Amino acid sequence: MRYLNKIVFINSASVQYAEIELDGNVHLIGTQGVGKSTLLRAILFFYNANKTKLGIPKQKKGFDDYYFQYQNSYIVYEILKDNIPFCVLAYKVNGKVAFRFFNSAYNRELFIDNNNKAFESWDSIRNAFGKEIYYTKLIKSYDEYRRIIYGDNSGLKPEFKKYALAESKQYQNIPRTIQNVLLNTNLEAKFIKDTIINSLNDEEFIIDIENYAKNHLRDFETQINDIKIWFKENRKGLIVVRKQADKIVDRYRAYNFLKRETKELAYLLATRMNFIENEKPLLNSNYSKENNELNVITKKRENLVKTHRRREQDIVSDLKLITTELAKAKQKLTEYENQNIKEIISKVSKKDTLTIEQRTLEEEKNLLTSKFAEISQKFEALIKQIQNQQQEFTNKQNSDIIKIKSDYGEHKSSVFERYQKLIIQINDENKDEIESVNNDLENIKENENKVKRQKSELKYKTFFSTEIEKCKANKKTLDDKVSSSKNKIVNAQNETKTIRKEWELETKEVERNFNSSVEKKNEASKKLALKIGEIENKIRQNKSSLYGWLNDNINNWQNTIGKVIDEENVLFNTELNPKLIDSNSATLFGVELNLNTLKNRIKSVKEYQQEIEEYKFKVNEIQNSIQQLYTNKENSLQKLKTKFGKKLKNFKDLVAENEYTISQSQEKLKSNKIDLDEWILKAKSEKENVLQKLENDLNEIASKKLKAEEVLNNINKGIKRKISLKEKERHTEIKVLEETKNEKISVINNSISNTNSASDKRIQELKKEQSSELEKKGADTKRLNHIESRLSKIKTDLGYIKENETLVIEYYKDKRELFDNVPQLKVDKASLEKKQSTIINEHSVELNKVNTKWTKQEEFVKSIQIKIDEFDNDLKDFESFKLSDAFLNIKSYYEVPEPIADFDEQEKATTLIKEIIDKHSKSLSAYEELRQGVNLFNGNFNETNIFSFKTKLITKDDFLSFAFELKEFIEEDKIKEYEKRVNDRFAHIIHLIGRETTELNSKQGEIEKIIKKINDDFLGKNFIEAIKTMEIRTLESSNPIVKLLIKIKEFNDENSLVLGESNLFTSSESNTKNQKAVDLLKQLVKELEKSKNTNLTLSESFDLQFRIIENDNDSGWVEKLSNVGSNGTDILVKAMINISLLNVFKIDASKKFKDFKLHCMMDEIGTLHPTNQKGILRFANERNILLINGSPTSQNATDYKYTYKLAKEQSKTNSKKYITKINRLIKKVNTKVLN
Template sequence: MRYLNKIVFINSASVKYAEIGLDGNVHLIGTQGVGKSTLLRAILFFYNANKSKLGISREKKRFDEYYFEYQNSYIIYEIVKDNIPFCVLAYKVNGKAAFRFFNSEYQKKFFIDENSRAFENWEKTRDALGKAIYYTKIISNYEEYRKIIYGDNKGLKSEFRKYALIESKQYQNIPRTIQNVLLNSNLEAKFIKDTIINSISEDEFTIDVSNYSKNHLRDFETQIKDIRIWFKKNKKGEIVVRNQADKIIDNYRILNFLKKEKKGLAINLSSRINYIEREKSQLSTNHSIENSKLEELFQKKENLKGIHLKREQKLISKIDYINKKLTEAENKQTEFESQNIKLLIEKVAKKESLINKQSAKIDEKNLLTSQFAEISQKYKALITQTKNQEKEFANERNAEINRYESEFGDRKSEIFESYNKSIQEIRKANQELEEKANNEIDSFIDKENSFKRDKAELKHKTFYDAEIKGCEDEKTQLNSKIQKSNTLILNSNNEKKFLGKKLEFEEKEIVDNAESKVENEQINQKKHSTEIRDIEAKIRQSKSSLYGWLNDNVPNWEGTIGKVIDEKYVLFNTELSPKLIDNNTASIFGLEINLNALDNRIKTVKEYNQEIELLKAKVTEIQKSIALINGSKESSLKNLNVKFRKKLNTLKEVISTNEYVVSQSEQHLKNNKIKLDEWILKSTSEKAVVLSKIEEDLEGLSIQKAKAKENLENIIKGGDREISKKEKEKAVEINNVELAKDEAIKTISASTTENKVNADKRIKELKNQQDLELNNKGVDTERLKIIEDCLTEITEDLSFIRSNERTVFDYEKDKRELFDKVPELRADKTTNRKKQNTLKKEQRIEQEKFDKKYNQQDDIVQAIQTKIDEFNKDVETFNQFKTSDTFLSIQNDFLNKINENNRSKAAILIIEELNDRHYKSINKFNDLQQSVNSFISNFNEQNIFRFKVKLNKDSDFINFAIDLKEFIEEGKINQFEKRVNERFSHIIQQIGNETTDLISKEAEIEKIIKKINNDFISKNFVEAIKEMEMRTQKSSNPVVKLLIKIKEFNDENSLILGENNLFTSPETENKNHKAVELLKQLVKELEKYKNSVLTLSESFDLQFRIVENDNDSGWVEKLSNVGSEGTDVLVKAMINILLLNVFKDNASKKFKDFKLHCMMDEIGRLHPNNIKGILRFANDRNILLINGSPTSQNAIDYRYTYKLSKEQSKTDNKKYITRIKRLVKVNTRVFN
């Protein structure tokens, strides 16, 4: 039996000395203000040790001042535990109430001397206790005191454990319930729930929500956002933050590549400038030498032109002479043809035959007239005379005609000579013009041939051949570079895949080995943990089980019953209710055996504790071993990752570098194609332009040649026209002279003719007379006439021949000397023309050879000059470049290294590229800054990845890019994702498990509430209360609601929530989204939640329903005023008693006889029947009531009735002392 047996007041609370028995119901009576409440509070202080929860108002004295006014003020609580008493002493230490325990029943002599005066200090009490009675140290900590009283042994020294009324960790609601009864506090569901919960188990059912809000879910939304952003896609299906990260890495790589390019270009520039400095002076010397050679060749070239001109001039003079002769022959031929030379030659050729014919005819005539000589002679003489006269006249006239003819001949010769001279001058002038025109035509022909040769050469010529070849070479190099880079990329990717698989395989091998070892260790750990729990259960049950009972009641039981009893099912069973019987024999159910033959296998609690410590040490070793295995695994994985990451990162760097090289080369290839196409187009265009120009020139030359030929023709025609004109003028002038001559001759001829006609007429008359006379004489006159006519005709012909015979002689002379030589002259002309053309050709070839030599030398000079100009331009450009920011950025590289193998590229081009790379670097760095700023805008300063979000210096951005590159390349996002996955899946599972544990007691709680409801129905002795019922409802606490939702989610999806599913698994995206949303809601609710711990009582709501007489309270969560004042006190007390009973029932599993007290002040407000009912209601549940009221009622219902009164102090008139007098003691004990 365990209970508070007595309370003793010494100089406490206006009570000088009083002993009040508490081993039954107690009734304190007395008028108001006599100290009933004071005594009740002192008893309550034993149970709650909480001065603020005693119902002392602020205007009254503080507890310590009132109850422990003096140094020798004491309150002693006597407790009986299993019929063994011990005491708790409360007294003031250092101005504050403190406690001591001592192992004895209360005896007055321990505190009061022979003069009935309380000992002045603890030292005298200690002396009074003597050495035989053990006492503890001062207990000044009220929490420690409560732990001792209620048996919460955690952290307590073993010396205090024997003072426990019960053994419970969850004792807090016992004093709270007791104080609620006394103080008539509002009855809240939470208090009732806590009491019910604590009755289920001593273990505290809580969820440390502060652990979630401060640890597990701290920065939850930020971390979720930080991780999720790496997987969040936009409308285009792109992951923006990954694109941003890739852009940063690309920008950094390009920046790095540009830096390398700048370094290479700086070295090349340094090589070029050094090369120029070495070569420039030698180049100038070479230029001077080669230029002298060029000038010498130029002089020779001019001399050669003079020689060619002299050679050609001789042939030209010959051709001119032949042309003159041919012209003369042509003119004379024309003149002879105009005189009908052929007829003249024909006539002259007949001269001899005509003379012969004339002689024959004269002979025939003489023969016919020989017989008539006289007649004939006479007429002959007459006729001769007439003829002589006519001949003389004719001769005179002929002489005159001859004179005219001679004058005409002279004049004609003068005219001929004059005009021939003019014509020769015209011909000479025209010949010069013709020669000039021919030369011009020849020049055009030469040019035309030259253009034709250029045109023929143009077909095989490529303009900008060097540039095109350069582009094609660059194209070949770029294609080679691309092919080489692609090969490297392919090989690196293959090696990367191989290394990835190898890494995966070795990681799996390490993890599998570690998991296998951990699993073996965990099996052993689980085994040891089970053993520890079993032993702890035995130790917990050691007091209330048969084991504890045997220790208390049966000496040396280990050597007797302990050797044969079943340890598991019997020894630690708490339901056996063991009793000692008078038979003291060492038999078992009448059977006696030799127990010495059996080993002693029963362990003491100490041995069990030692065994627990040993097992815990083993568990600790196993945990250390597991930690070592895991540490070794992590270390091996880390080392493995470091080992492979270096290779993989090298490969990634090779891949990224070569991918950049490929992209740049492809870009350069595109630019090269554009440039090549431009050069080809330019080449084609320029070729077309040149061809067009040649065609145009040819066309121009053709036109010019045609014009020149036309000019030549015009010159020839003009000359011909002038000559013709002169010929016409000559002909006209000759004609005029001839006309004048002919007119004069005509006049003379007319007179001659007239004279001849007259002579002929006279001769005819004479002949007629002769013929008549002869005819008369018989002469043949007819024949004579015919002969005469024939002679006349012959005479005329001979006369014509004589007049034109000179012309024929001239013609024959010209024919011999000139006309017959025309073919030869023409052949000579052709030969000389050919010689001229051959000479020209030979001279042209010779000139071309010399020109070629000259041009080659000129090219050499120009090449050197171009090189000098290029050097000068390079130096000039470099001197300007040295003042630029670009040069400052590459100055160290420029000064430190030289590459002798690469110096052909012009400095101006290198500088252009350097400037290009420099400004590209600046732009790329700006791009890097922009991309970094865009990237870090996604994160705050507390981001999970610890990315810096405040970057100021340029180096900050570079370092950020390096770190991010490493972050991406090492797949740290996957590590963070895995970590967060594990963390939050663990949180969800932990919340699910903790919530499951939290609400796992629902059935037991329901069972207890049902038991309470049934208990009320079966043991209700209070007539005023018709019904009293409680029920549970789903929790209205938003945190609990969310935890239950998370628990339900975990139950449904526990199999798919793993390391890699929270963000990345597409099939669980919706569920994971829901999980995250639930956690986000929980975070928000926890921010509002004021408590750090969520208790089991908050996992459900509790409602009451009280029917008092005809008043029904309905279902409420808080009882404040139920019916009248007395009824209100009654109902609250009943509920509190029921709750105490719930806890007592749980505690009674260990201790069958265990009693508590409840205090009710001013019980007089209740009807006597209700007082009796509440007493019975409490006592029936092993709860003792201590009531206070003005008067005594039903004294037999109480074990003790004490009357309290006030009397004036004998030492101080202003002070009143409380007298406590026991009126009634009923010996029939309530708890029998």
């Protein structure tokens, strides 16, 4: 059997010395205030070793100071274990009660010296123990002490196992129940519940409902509503808040893009105006120079035209002259040929032969007629006369003929020249028309060739190639832009991750440094606090320690004993019991020392207090430095936030800008694709149209060509007809002249012929007469006739020759002057025509060159003028623009522009200004739409929304910052984080409530078992006749919070597997269940708001009721026993319940070893009837529980093994002090007063 056998008080509380046996029921009697409760608490301290659970009122001294006032204050507990005793010594060490176990029964001589005085120190007790008694090390930990006493050996040294009163790791129920029996006087359901609950485990499980109200469920409904709005669809199936958010983000992107475009335009405008400022003077100078050059080229062109006209006019004159000569040669040659000039020439060429023959024949005739001279002369004279007459007449007529011919020639030449002029005039009159028609025809042919070339080229031609290529180039540019933007986004996101990681690392470094520094500071502060505590302990003990005794009894002790005494172990030791033996001795234990070389180490109380103040000041400084560290940490974190936030913002802006660029580029790509398809379609259609048009043009050209050729043919025919008509007229007129001439000549020739015939006839008659006479005279008439015939023939021929000899001369003259020159004239004409063509071509080339140069120069001058005009327009528009709000918006960019690498000099300021004004207007519209969108969006949330959206926005920056944060919120899909967070929080709360409620209710089984054991124990061992029935039962809790927690727990049990997966904000089937849980949480929030409690204890998780039947008085099921019988009945029932509880816990405490006894302390039990007291004693003893009761009187001392009477008496040494005197009534204990 194991049990607490004895308790010994030595200078403890108000008891100087007392031994109280505890191996049976003990009754402590005495009036109020004599110390009954003091003794009971000391016994309780053995079982619970918890100074805060002894029931000492706060206004009274603490356990250490009250029970162990002196250095030689001790409490000794003697335990019997299988009849082998050992003791537990409790005494104060360094201001705190500690324990030692020693292997011996209690022996007075071990603690009291021969002078009946308690030993002042452990050393004296140890010396008293000697080597025979084993003692353990000092046990300072109360938890370690309890584990030794109750046999929880885990972590203990083997030497402590033998000191176990019981053997159980679940011993906590026993000390708690024992302390609750003594400390609690109420008998309510809550008390019993708390007693049972506090006996279950080391720590009672509670639910921190304040934590739920202030943390777990704070703003839960608002947060759910805030997130639900992101999933709430309207009748059209649209999520309004998302649409509003998307619109804000779109407007924000548009605003930023417009701002960026405006900035770029501002840079372009600044570059353009700077370009104008630098280029305009040069341009004006260049214009003047180039315009002068244009004038020079103009004059050169005019001179070239004049020179060409002059040179061409000379050649034209020469050509006309040669043409006239060729025409004249042709006309004369025709006339000669008509006169058979070759035959005439042939006959005239025989003149000399005929003359010679004539002379020869005349000479022969003369010879033949020389004999007949008279006859001959006579007839010759007659013949001569006739011939002369004939010749004269002939000459006269020939003269007329010549004149007629000459007149005819002149008239003929005049007619020829006149008609030639008319022919030339006809040609000249139609020359322009022919030239025009020829030019038209050439143009038509050229056009036809051109169209044919175009038709051939059309096969390989792509229409709208510029536009198509532009679209393709735009597509490539946009694709490159999208690709570049995506790369930039990826790079920016990677950079963002790197920066965030760097931020996180630096933040952790700051936190680590902060925590390390704070830890060091706290460590220093703790050390200072320990020093302060040590000093304060010294100050508190200064009166009862050697320090106080020396101050009271020894003068100047600081410079003597104070220099060599140990401050910690000796000076402030309260157990030394100093005495002054010889005040005149200056030795230390008989040894004389020279202490002048030693410094004074002793401090006064004031110095100790100053030292405390200094330490407190240092602690305060440490706290200030910790606060400063915290401030520095916050500043460092803020700096990091600023540092990395700025970088992140740049990358976020870059991402947003490039995303907007991608969005815009993709839109432009779609538009560009549409344009490209349209242009390709247009190109195909246009090609077909052009091909058809070329076919139509060719048909039209063929028609025009045919008409032009017809017109040309008609003109040529008309000219030929006119020329032919004129030639006929000329021929007719010449023919008339010729006929007139021929008629006149014919008349004259006839006259001559007639005259000659008459003359010839007469001459023939004369010659016949001559021949007759000569024949008569004998001449050779035959020969003479032959000669005469021949001479006549010659004469005729010579007459013909003479007649045509002039014509031959004229022919040769014309031949020499005209006919022989015709080839040369033709060559000259061809040469002149070629020269004319060359001159025309050269002139055309030169003129084309000059015209080209003039055209280019004119275009160049015009282009310069256009640029000057553009500059002037730009300057004029810019001056007006400077007065606008749009300029003020870009002024900062304009005044400090960034360089433009690929500046397009053709970009007009007017165009840029229009674009800037347009962008400014769109920017204002975008911001206004953004502002309205933000206000509309914010209408969905209150100031305490879960997303921390600012709802009170004033400035433009506020709205833009809000839009940026919302954009980041949408882009990073933070709603999912919040959704997950709230889902997790929802699941966590449900799981937590389920778990905590389960844990809270998990003890109900144990509670039911305990209650059943109590009920069974009462039924089995009831020795009190007055109590017929005592029964306890549990009911469901009536607490509304508990009811809701149970409902939530049930929901958790049914849906725990899907809670983490299901979504509070979807329309799935689980939403109904989730909504049920949300409603339960909402109700819980309302109940928590009503509740004034901060915690929900196990006792509130169920209701407890009693039913007591006292004699014939049935209490029914109640929660309080105040109405069950008398007050004594209440105390009796309380005792019975407590003993039953303790018995159950005692049995459950140790499964291996159950043979041990416990004590149950009850105060003020005197109100019970003696019979009931006896019954309660038996009730307890049957359960191996000893009762230690306190009451004013003893009515039946034989019911107890020991009865001690406590009384107060005045101290012999101090009249103001009263001590407690304890006497055992049956056998008087040793109460010798200690000195």
